[in-house]
Amino acid sequence: MINEISSHTVNSLLEKYPFAATFFDGHHVQTEGREEGTVQTLLARSVAEAGEDAITTADELLEQLTEHINQMLLFLADDLDTVRSLSILPGTHKDGSPEGFSNITINSGETICIVGPTGSGKSRLLGDIEWVAQGDTPTGRHVLLNQQVPDRKWRFSPTHKLVAQLSQNMNFVMDLTVREFLEMHAESRLIDNVGDVVMRIMDQANDLTGESFAPTTPITSLSGGQSRALMIADTAILSRSPIVLIDEIENAGIDRRKALGLLLSEDKIVLMATHDPVLALMGGRRLIIANGGIEAVIETTDTERGILEELAVMDRRMMDLRNRLRRGERLG
Amino acid sequence: MKLVTVCGPPSSGKTAVILKSLDALRSRGRKAGVVKFDCLSTEDDVLYEKAGIPVKKGLSGPLCPDHYFVSNVEEIVQWGRSEGFDLLVSESAGLCNRCSPHIKDVLAVCVVDNLSGVTTPKKIGPMLKMSDIVVITKGDIVSQAEREVFASRVAAVNPKAAVLHVNGLTGQGAFELSSLFDDDAKEVESLIGAKLRFTMPSALCSYCLGETRIGESYQMGNVRKMKMD
Numbered sequence: 001m002i003n004e005i006s007s008h009t010v011n012s013l014l015e016k017y018p019f020a021a022t023f024f025d026g027h028h029v030q031t032e033g034r035e036e037g038t039v040q041t042l043l044a045r046s047v048a049e050a051g052e053d054a055i056t057t058a059d060e061l062l063e064q065l066t067e068h069i070n071q072m073l074l075f076l077a078d079d080l081d082t083v084r085s086l087s088i089l090p091g092t093h094k095d096g097s098p099e100g101f102s103n104i105t106i107n108s109g110e111t112i113c114i115v116g117p118t119g120s121g122k123s124r125l126l127g128d129i130e131w132v133a134q135g136d137t138p139t140g141r142h143v144l145l146n147q148q149v150p151d152r153k154w155r156f157s158p159t160h161k162l163v164a165q166l167s168q169n170m171n172f173v174m175d176l177t178v179r180e181f182l183e184m185h186a187e188s189r190l191i192d193n194v195g196d197v198v199m200r201i202m203d204q205a206n207d208l209t210g211e212s213f214a215p216t217t218p219i220t221s222l223s224g225g226q227s228r229a230l231m232i233a234d235t236a237i238l239s240r241s242p243i244v245l246i247d248e249i250e251n252a253g254i255d256r257r258k259a260l261g262l263l264l265s266e267d268k269i270v271l272m273a274t275h276d277p278v279l280a281l282m283g284g285r286r287l288i289i290a291n292g293g294i295e296a297v298i299e300t301t302d303t304e305r306g307i308l309e310e311l312a313v314m315d316r317r318m319m320d321l322r323n324r325l326r327r328g329e330r331l332g
Numbered sequence: 333m334k335l336v337t338v339c340g341p342p343s344s345g346k347t348a349v350i351l352k353s354l355d356a357l358r359s360r361g362r363k364a365g366v367v368k369f370d371c372l373s374t375e376d377d378v379l380y381e382k383a384g385i386p387v388k389k390g391l392s393g394p395l396c397p398d399h400y401f402v403s404n405v406e407e408i409v410q411w412g413r414s415e416g417f418d419l420l421v422s423e424s425a426g427l428c429n430r431c432s433p434h435i436k437d438v439l440a441v442c443v444v445d446n447l448s449g450v451t452t453p454k455k456i457g458p459m460l461k462m463s464d465i466v467v468i469t470k471g472d473i474v475s476q477a478e479r480e481v482f483a484s485r486v487a488a489v490n491p492k493a494a495v496l497h498v499n500g501l502t503g504q505g506a507f508e509l510s511s512l513f514d515d516d517a518k519e520v521e522s523l524i525g526a527k528l529r530f531t532m533p534s535a536l537c538s539y540c541l542g543e544t545r546i547g548e549s550y551q552m553g554n555v556r557k558m559k560m561d
Contacts, residue, residue, distance in 0.1 A: 026454045026489035027461075055458050055530060067491035123502045130497075131508045138359065138507060155508070156494035158466075158483040164476045173447055173474050184450075185477040188484040227475075235476045 002066045006040040013039055019190055023068045027061060039065070075159045076190060083145050083162075083242035084108050086129065086269050091140030094121075094292030099139075101297045104287070105147075108242065111260060111270035113280045116289030122273050124292060126245055129271075130163050131155055139293060163271075164239040166231055167247035172219040178202070178230065179215035185238050197237065204262055205233035208254045210323040225253025232259045236266045243269045246279075255319065257282065257312065278315050281308035333412050334419045334517035337433045339426050339459050340443030341452075345469035346423050347376045348500025349443055349509065351383055354421070356503075356510040362418040367408045369424035369433075371397050376423075386415060390558045397424065398431040398532050399539050404558045405435070406523045406546050411560050413521070419513060432459035434529040435546075439517040441509075442493075445470040446482050453485040458530040460486070465512060466493045469500050 005013065010031055013020055024031050029046040037045075043058040043065075056064070085107045090099040106112050114122055124139060132143045132150045144150065153160050174181060182198040191197060198215070206212040209229035213222060222230065228249060235244060244263055249256070260282055263270050274280050281304050288295045300308075321331055340346045347368075354364045365386040368376050373391065380387035388411060392400035401424050412420035424433050426442075434440035442463035444452060447470050453460060460466065466486050471479050483495055494512065498505035524547040532539045537553035 022485075022488040023491075026485065028454075055461060064491055068488060071487065071491050123499075123504045127504045127507065130505070136511065138356075156496070158487040158495035161480075161483070161497070164480075165471070166476060167472065169473055170475050171473060172478065174450065174478060181477065185481055188481045231475050231477070239476055239480060241476075 001070070002062060005066050005069065006038065006043075006062055008039050009036055010039060010042050011035040017069050017072070019072045020065065020069060023065055027055075027064075029061075071157075071159070072190070083269070085146055086243060087144040087147060088125075088129070088294075089142040089144070090294070091133075091135070091137075091142075092293060093290075093295075097293075099141075099293040100295050104285075104294075104297055106269050106271075108267040108269050109264050111264060111272060111283045113283035113286040114271060114273040114289060115275060115280060115286055116295075120289045121292040121294075122289055125287075125289065125294070126163065126271075129243065130161070132162065159240070161241050163243045163245055164235050164241035165245045165247060166228075166235055166249060168249055170227075170231065172222065172227060172230075174219060177216050177218055178213065178222075181219050182215075182234065182238075185234060189238060189240065191238075201230070201233045201237050204237065205229040208232060208259050208262070210253065210319065211326060223253070229254045229259070233262065236262045236268065242267075243271065246270065246272045246274065248274055248276075249279075253322065256315070277307065278311050281305065281311070333409070333417050333520060334439075334513070335409060335412070335520045335523075336419065336421050336439045336441060336513055336517050337435060338421055338423050338441045338443060339433050339463075340467075341445075341448060341456070342425050344443045344445040344448065345498075345500040346425075346443045347379060349467055349469060349498050349506065350421055350423055351379065351385070352498070352500060352503035352506030353510040353513065354385055354419075355383070356507040357419065357513065360510075360514075362514070363416060364419040364421065365412055365415055365417045366421045366423060367411075369397060369401050369404075369422065371425070386417075388558070388560075392556070395554065395556055396532070396540075398433065399537055400556060401433050402528060402532060402539055402546060403537075403551055403555050405433075407558060407560055409520055409523050419517065421513075426456070426459040430457045431532055432457070432462055432530055434458065434462050435523065436527045436529055437518055438520065438523075438526070439464055439513070440529070441465045441467060443467045443469060444486070446474045446479055450478070450481050450485055453482070453489050461490050462529045463490065463493055464516065465509070466490060466495045467498050467505075467509060468495065469498055471497045472499050472501070 034042050043061045047054045047058045085105050087105040090101055128137050128141045129143055132154045133141050135142055154162050182201055183194055186194040186197050209225045213226050272279055286298050338346055357364050366380050367388045369390045371392050377387045377389040440463040442460045496505055496509055526546055528544045531542055537555055538551055543550050
């Protein structure tokens, strides 16, 4: 492969592997006006011009470029949607006593809640899932994907992260408009129909929040509710991670039921760490965390579902009143 | 004794990441120590002491911090061995983004944070591009999209590295990093004759002239030594 890449002209390489442009840019390799020459010549020239500032030799650069192309091809070929289920097999609590369940399997399009006080072991549980633990973490748990021992790539690859996270504490920090931001994310995912995807995310995000926003709004000036709505729509549609952890998005000023619906409709496995009854009762099951382990798994009862109905009515009323206040209306 | 070099821009979370990882190692019965390199001053040694981790502090003062590091790295290895550590971590800041303390055949870790912006991976030199493991911190306060874009930019400049997300506050990911220390770091008896992965910047000592070998006989000119007693 390495010989094939080095003998390509720069033009034909970029045509075949457009993402190589990111590599050239990251390594300060100037391609302009050098498109007709071979990759080998390009790299040699770039290293020679850098003089004593050169970090690597041309051969090393070529090797890294090949690695980059290989990884990106894997990234494109690999169907992450093949994660259809997540299973957790029990380990132990902090004190060494066994956990209170035999096997938890969560399928894509399904949601499960995680409840328990701060410090009870929620981070560890999430850590075990991200690391696809195989009895080699402090809890001794095993994590399976599609009922099988997963590939080790989940542990180290920057492009194969199992879990996407959404939490109350997250903010946008870049100086970009909503459209630029979504385009950048879409480009990093190497998708073709960037414009369509951006529009779809905009529509979904605006559907989740009471106050709509434009593609030209800078992301840092979005309100709390708008930010949360954009993060959720973006994660549902653009994130490759098959599992989404929602961490305490209680008073976010968004339609939580719709938000969850959107994630589930994109076939995500949704874990919710929350004590908000509206969210917690939407899950079919709850994991009770205590003393560093899972104490029990309980099913949502019919009585609880009844409570959820009541709460949903109140929730919609609150949301409606909030929107009317925002519009400057009188209530009642 | 195993050796790991950890570097990264100032305030990227190196100390927090090391503290949480060594905590995880200690729970598995390993004895670890740290040498903290900095320029003018540091309070991080107090943090390590509070956590019960043996620590040495080295301040480069008027000298280039990277030259100072390489002039002392053999001595800190011998200090670590005499203390009976299973693992020694050297922590140094990469202030000018050019250099790196990474040594051939010594596990090299670079810590970068999500808040530093998506152009950072391109700006940082060998410190990031030549490391074996890239740890990304502060993922809990930026959006999922920014995390994904940042990680993909890291992967573009260092395709061979393992990339881990570590939360310096909760310690999420630190256990996993510590297991890489255990599995991937090599035993070191002495670094004399070992080589840096990348030359240091030009200034006034033998290393400024392109020397990469370690050991007193290779050091000429403006060399400052740490007090090891």
